[in-house]
């Protein structure tokens with residue numbers, strides 16, 4: 001907008017404003033009604049949907065599939081749409097950041113004087129496309145499983161947890177909130193036993209615990225992962 | 235409680251006598267005429283004409299002083315803070331023609347935020363952000379505390395409602411072109427408010443310390459860490475270290491209930507100040523048919 005258009009807008013606006021009603025009580029009445037509706041919706045949702053509390057957090061679980069709040073589904077769904085691992089960063093960070101920057105800068109690149117949505121077709125279409133895209137991603141995100149397992153495993157930190165879970169330790173031992181209590185608890189085994197002692201126990205256990213010698217020979221890396229993970233439990 | 239009498243607009247205030255001019259023959263009458271414009275000031279005032287001479291002026295002034303002594307709490311506050319002109323300017327400002335229900339979405343968002351603040355305070359009275367007790371304290375709130383489960387539910391669903399409302403409000407300002415001159419700054423503040431609101435939701439999700447919240451947060455922080463340049467630092471800041479650890483939870487708690495809500499409250503203040511100062515946009519399809527009085531003024 002150039003100076004003349006600004007002047008024109010301000011003049012036009014001041015006329016429309018002068019023809020309007022005062023904020024109090026007219027707008028306040030509407031706002032108050034809306035606030036009451038908002039309150040009502042919150043209360044009804046609370047009574048109908050409740051406030052469940054899932055099982056307690058457990059850092060050693062590997063099978064749990066995390067879900068974000070539903071209004072983040074569209075972000076998580078981007079992960080599934082943009083598949084190749086080397087593009088993951090694009091999905092997780094770049095696209096949302098770019099979108100945010102565009103949003104921030106909107107008033108600086110869309111500076112025309114026109115405000116009517118039908119006479120700014122590009123802005124209006126872009127807005128509708130964004131809403132449609134987000135709705136679409138939210139819906140398929142709600143219907144599909146979580147894409148977050150991919151992320152967890154791709155990050156490589158969870159190897160030991162995975163190996164421990166697949167080795168079946170939890171069948172007899174308790175780690176955190178999970179597992180059985182046949183053998184001693186392993187939640188803080190790392191503080192009781194040094195790394196070598198853990199490895200030794202895995203190779204020469206006391207009955208009835210099975211030995212993991214075979215695993216060590218076939219897949220030494222996985223064995224090492226288990227030892228590392230257990231040693232880190234403090 | 236009696237509201238303070240509004241001060242007279244400048245144009246109507248009695249002018250101080252010009253130096254050298256004759257004292258008004260009946261000053262009190264002039265005063266009285268002006269006085270009558272003010273509600274509640276008419277009774278018993280302006281009974282002056284019978285007195286007339288110069289000696290009554292101090293008495294009149296005394297009477298004026300006495301009338302201005304504000305009555306009640308609002309008056310007491312106003313006399314000391316001078317807030318009433320601001321309150322009046324805020325409440326009696328005009329909103330343009332064509333105001334519709336879509337204009338209530340911003341204030342509804344604010345209402346949802348206030349509701350979150352209130353329910354949040356009550357939750358904070360019972361919540362304990364220690365990894366060993368966080369889950370248990372939430373369970374206590376749900377099972378033992380009077381109305382605890384209800385307040386938790388209100389906080390939980392209030393968050394959803396606030397997020398929905400903020401997106402709707404943003405859509406309204408977007409399609410109405412309300413981000414254009416002179417309201418660009420308000421749009422910027424709005425986008426920051428949007429990010430902060432989503433940050434509230436993200437940090438709050440961990441606090442019950444259940445499986446869902448925990449793993450979703452691990453993933454979210456990992457995603458943060460994969461971002462370029464500031465990503466890893468942000469993730470370390472959130473976790474309080476390179477790994478999830480005992481201080482992570484209290485960090486999220488501090489961010490969730492002090493840092494971010496403080497910023498949001500301050501920015502809502504700035505947002506509203508700008509709304510009041512610049513005025514609400516008129517619906518973009520309204521055109522001002524030339525106001526006759528105004529175009530005559532222009533000529």
Ligand code: HEM
Pocket residue numbers: 336337338339340341342343344345347400403404407410412413417420421422423424425427428431498502505506509513514515516
């Ligand atoms: C905590 C969140 C927010 C609160 C409490 C809030 C509150 C308000 C209120 C009460 C108004 C007055 C007009 C109306 O209600 O429509 C307003 C106007 C406005 N808001 Fe927000 N808002 C928030 C977030 C946002 C966001 C996310 C944006 C956009 C990115 C935004 C952009 C604007 C603009 C441009 C106006 C001026 C609209 C006009 O003059 O017609 N706000 N806001």
